[in-house]
Amino acid sequence: MKLNYKIIWVEDKIDTRPFLSLIENVKSHLENEFFNVHIDTAEDFDEFKEKYEDSQTYDLIITDLNLNESHGNEVIDFIRDEKHILTEIFFYSANSELSTTKLANSSRITFYQLDGQDYHKELQNSIIEVINLTIAKFQNIVTMRGMIMQETSSLDLKMEEIVRKQLSNPYLEEHITPLLNTIFDNIFANAKEKYERAEKRKVKDILRDNVLFNSSQKIFALGAILEIMKEENFASKYNDEVILIRNQFAHSELKKNEQGKEFFKVKGEEVYFDKDFCKKIRRDLNNYINKINTIEKKIKSVK
Template identity: 30%
Template sequence: MQLEYNILWIDNDIEEYIANGEVESIRTFLNELGFESNVETVDDEAKLDDYISKHKYDLILSDFNLNTTTGDVIIQEIRENRRFSTEILFYSAKSNFRDSPEVKERLAFMDRITFHTNRDTFLDKVEKLIILTLDKLLELNATRGLITSETSQLDVIIEELTLELANNRLQLNTDRLKEIIDEYADKFLSTRSESFKERYSEIGFDNIFQSIEANRKWSIFRDLLREYNKQVQSKEIITFLKRNSTYFNEVIDIRNKFAHSKAKQKEGKMVLIGQFGKEDFEFDSEQCISIRRNIIEHRINFKELLEYIKFNVDN
């Protein structure tokens, strides 16, 4: 599981749940927890294979009595043939839907299965199961690794965008690329400036750029994006730059602190605590929710910029 939370919802009458706003309610609940929700809805159990092959789902919701089969048959397929240990919630208007001997036999040794019959409390039950499946993830040590991984992926996007700008959009010549590298090395690599420049002459801009630390990489990217925007005068780029201006504080700095943190008990609750440079820091679960939300917003912002640039390249 990453910052996305994937739900598979199987019901022949799923359109009713969509129309009533219950699917959207679950998406909102996940967003408020700092996760990007993905709720896949299936109205025909015959299509199930198409969906199961797409994701490793964090939660499966299913009507127990489908048009051509029952939930116990589905669970047998998912657990025994697909080897998924995903938490599953079966629901039905019939209170005796588990009484069949065949059903009992198929479910006898299955775990992580919940049954629900009360339509009025259905959403509440789903929310409780979501919290249950998040328990391990929301342990702060796990959150630390999760956020470090996500920010590393954003580094890759910055590299991709920078090389696109330098090589294709701005078509920077050799002298200009060397100027960027020299400026970086002279300002920030006082002890190994010359060796870095020599390495650049050997492997070129595209390869050396990956080894620049995240903060400087981000700064170079923004400088090139501003330079490109002088040519195109794009509202989309101006909007991106404004939203992205908080990226250091909300992503890079947080990632650096998380890398130097430890989970400890403090006043009855777990916190991530540590020191980065001369700064002491502390994060609790509520702050981690805010951090995840910020990372999602920045990731969406980067994806929109990528799509915008790709569109302009193609057109």
């Protein structure tokens, strides 16, 4: 799932107004949780199979039982019996035979019997309930740590590429020279400090050491370059909203209070790990991914 949430919805009436509205509402719900949402649709099993083979990765499969000349159980048997994948599935129908439909594997499947006049609204609420459950499973410390490490590492590489290109940009030479002097001064100061630490031959000092041009140097350089480009300098906020969070997950111990709520201990303060915190992390990561991608595009567009 990471920052993306992918759904494939199999329904023979998928292009009708009620279902188009349902799709938009489901998409809006996920976007409000700060996911990048992609919803594929198919009208029958054959179209589903073709699209699934092209993508292979979905966080949720939604299927009706009756699909013109095919049936939703074919979708489920293909996923469980042929692909051997336990993707979450939402299986619904107005047909009372839903509960007795034979399936290759019934695990991680939500069965929903359509009933009542306002069944589209009921269907939407039930699908969103399942989506919320899948999000909740994702929001554990191990999974979130992996996602944060991967996304921030990707952002670090993008920042480094922006800095590398702009530092060698001949059109910015007049402004870049003072920045380079500052960077070299900082590196020299760090190198001198490293030499002095090494000279003392204290193991604990060496074990705490970092690479000369570390994340702080990159962020500083990025901020200076953004100002030279007359763009918003978000470097400081990026440090607080992304790097600090990454460090909390990487180095801070997750604890529990007397009520069983999980939190990080950061500089004497308790930072609670819950769905709101996870939502904020997704929001902030997506925010800076978009900002950095925008800067990349502007640099590439300049000949």
